[in-house]
Amino acid sequence: MIDFFNIELDDSNNTPKYKQIVESISELIQSGNIKYGQKLPSINQVSFDYYISRDTVEKAYAILKESGVIESIKGRGHFVVNSKPKTQNRILVVFNKLSSYKKEIFNTFCETLGETASIYFHVHHCEFENFKTIINENLNGYNYYVIMPHFNNFNFKKFNTLMQKIKKEKIILLDEIIPNFTHYNSCIYQDFKDDIFSALNEAKQSLLKYKTLCLVFPKGFNYPYPTSIVQGFMFFCIINNIKSELISQIHSLHKIKKNTAYIVVKESDLVNLIKNIRLSQLELAQEVGVLSYNDTPLKEILSNGISVISTDFKAMGKTAAKTIIENKSVLQKNEFKFIERNSL
Numbered sequence: 001m002i003d004f005f006n007i008e009l010d011d012s013n014n015t016p017k018y019k020q021i022v023e024s025i026s027e028l029i030q031s032g033n034i035k036y037g038q039k040l041p042s043i044n045q046v047s048f049d050y051y052i053s054r055d056t057v058e059k060a061y062a063i064l065k066e067s068g069v070i071e072s073i074k075g076r077g078h079f080v081v082n083s084k085p086k087t088q089n090r091i092l093v094v095f096n097k098l099s100s101y102k103k104e105i106f107n108t109f110c111e112t113l114g115e116t117a118s119i120y121f122h123v124h125h126c127e128f129e130n131f132k133t134i135i136n137e138n139l140n141g142y143n144y145y146v147i148m149p150h151f152n153n154f155n156f157k158k159f160n161t162l163m164q165k166i167k168k169e170k171i172i173l174l175d176e177i178i179p180n181f182t183h184y185n186s187c188i189y190q191d192f193k194d195d196i197f198s199a200l201n202e203a204k205q206s207l208l209k210y211k212t213l214c215l216v217f218p219k220g221f222n223y224p225y226p227t228s229i230v231q232g233f234m235f236f237c238i239i240n241n242i243k244s245e246l247i248s249q250i251h252s253l254h255k256i257k258k259n260t261a262y263i264v265v266k267e268s269d270l271v272n273l274i275k276n277i278r279l280s281q282l283e284l285a286q287e288v289g290v291l292s293y294n295d296t297p298l299k300e301i302l303s304n305g306i307s308v309i310s311t312d313f314k315a316m317g318k319t320a321a322k323t324i325i326e327n328k329s330v331l332q333k334n335e336f337k338f339i340e341r342n343s344l
Helices: 017-031 043-048 054-066 100-116 128-136 156-163 192-202 226-240 267-280 298-302 315-323
Strands: 070-073 077-080 089-095 118-124 144-147 171-175 186-189 212-216 242-247 262-263 289-295 307-311 331-335 337-339
Touching: 017 242, 043 054, 054 070, 054 144, 054 242, 077 128, 089 100, 089 128, 128 156, 128 212, 171 315, 186 315, 192 226, 192 337, 212 226, 226 242, 262 267, 267 289
Parallel strands: 089 118, 089 144, 144 171, 171 186, 186 331, 212 242, 212 262, 262 289, 289 307
Antiparallel strands: 070 077, 307 337
């Protein structure tokens, strides 16, 4: 007996029809809509019902047979012999950029998944039109879409409209949660305002010996940083009655102010800051302090150890991978912490 089910084919999709058949039948098997031992419609029947060539259906069935999902019994037809295809999960990963921190997330994500997935990586460079092109060109053939939604001039309506083209259960958001957007399976995020506020509270004892806290927050770059970092910083200074200063960069001739602790977001600003402190002959951790955003191995040894406030990038990648391995949905704030070394 042949049970009826619907193979999803989209004429407007650039993905070849045989691949659409393979993906649709695989998803039906994984969801339990097609069961072990079930007979599939004949090649002729699928060709007739969906107005596609017999060769197209034959190619799709051959791929399913090669992957161990179905088998052909002479004179009887094609039957499901494995409720879970041997094929790997196909995952599209789209980051805003590939910094050393993002590499750490991506590498841990890949290592955790191991041989269970084929991963395809793209970068949208914080430009929505780039992101839109990537998504539209890869609307089919993937089990999951792992997305970092950091954009210049973010437009919620455009983003939401684009994401509706992908099934909700396939979408995993990383690094940022978007208010009022719920069309996703999982989200592992940073709460930038609360994170910096909480981390500065942890560092409070070391910071209070300085008269001024100066946040070096980049502006006007192609890769924007969340402005909620500034909000969290200002809130901390206000409630603790600490003098605050906000500048956009540390240039090579920047004059270092005594009794000031600098909180630095960008790596190039950190390099210039350390150089200028050495030239100023001010004593680090006594007359001037340095607190860097995001940890790297280099900061453990630079100037005998730079204190940092940082999310756990490896944890973010691992959590994202586990949602796929364990087939679960999570909404989770990633760990953020203060690591004290010798620069405050």
